[in-house]
Amino acid sequence: MTHPEHAHAPGAHTHADHTHAAPMPDFSRESWEAKYREREALWSGQPNAPLVDAVENAAPARALEVGCGEGADAVWLATQGWKVTGVDLSATALARAQVHAEASGVAAHVTFTDEDIEQVIERDRPWELVTSMYTHPAQGGRWLVETLAQAVAPGGRLVVVGHHPTDPHAADHPDLKDAAFAAETVADVLDRDAWEVSAQVRERVTLGDGGHERLWRDSVLVARRH
Ligand SMILES: C[S@@+](CC[C@H](N)C(=O)[O-])C[C@H]1O[C@@H](n2cnc3c(N)ncnc32)[C@H](O)[C@@H]1O
Numbered sequence: 001m002t003h004p005e006h007a008h009a010p011g012a013h014t015h016a017d018h019t020h021a022a023p024m025p026d027f028s029r030e031s032w033e034a035k036y037r038e039r040e041a042l043w044s045g046q047p048n049a050p051l052v053d054a055v056e057n058a059a060p061a062r063a064l065e066v067g068c069g070e071g072a073d074a075v076w077l078a079t080q081g082w083k084v085t086g087v088d089l090s091a092t093a094l095a096r097a098q099v100h101a102e103a104s105g106v107a108a109h110v111t112f113t114d115e116d117i118e119q120v121i122e123r124d125r126p127w128e129l130v131t132s133m134y135t136h137p138a139q140g141g142r143w144l145v146e147t148l149a150q151a152v153a154p155g156g157r158l159v160v161v162g163h164h165p166t167d168p169h170a171a172d173h174p175d176l177k178d179a180a181f182a183a184e185t186v187a188d189v190l191d192r193d194a195w196e197v198s199a200q201v202r203e204r205v206t207l208g209d210g211g212h213e214r215l216w217r218d219s220v221l222v223a224r225r226h
Pocket of ligand 1: 027032043048066067068069070072087088089090093117132133134135136137138
């Protein structure tokens with residue numbers, strides 16, 4: 001599924017290199033849907049490394065992924081034995097995610113939906129794993145963490161990754177610059193008596209057009225609910 005412009009180092013995050021893409025005007029459903037329709041595939045189809053690392057040694061149970069895009073992480077989790085609910089704004093992305101799940105033989109273990117996150121959480125919580133990779137919702141990173149935290153079962157994990165404000169990619173996208181966050185800032189919303197928190201900056205390098213290297217700086221929040 002990797003688009004030639006989106007080649008990335010093995011094990012690196014699935015995010016495309018948007019150096020030459022048109023700026024995102026906003027983070028609305030319409031904007032994301034239009035962006036997915038521009039290309040056959042926006043992301044590489046490989047799971048994001050921070051998520052793979054964060055669930056190592058976790059016993060597979062129920063997982064919620066918010067902003068699942070074309071489903072690479074949700075499908076990977078399902079292949080590891082998780083029962084996954086994937087939520088995204090874009091119907092086109094979700095249709096691709098469904099195809100990916102079917103091709104990987106895990107369609108029976110993944111459900112994709114474009115419903116409102118809060119509605120899904122209110123109805124179906126809790127999950128043993130709640131994750132969101134580079135979602136950057138319009139409401140911001142703190143809102144995202146606060147909302148997703150409510151969905152985590154006792155003993156469960158919350159894994160949220162986004163672009164750090166100093167990520168060069170964020171500098172190319174004025175909207176994203178405002179939405180980027182530091183993991184320790186969004187972790188503020190978690191009560192430390194109830195959560196064990198790890199907040200880190202993680203760097204990675206991908207190969208873009210013409211083989212040029214691109215540095216990314218991610219904010220990685222991993223929290224365990226007591
Ligand atoms: C940068 S993409 C990342 C996709 C995927 N997580 C990955 O890493 O490849 C962000 C995704 O979040 C979705 N998204 C943004 N705001 C959302 C919201 N409020 N609810 C659900 N999905 C959202 C977008 O539609 C898009 O697919």
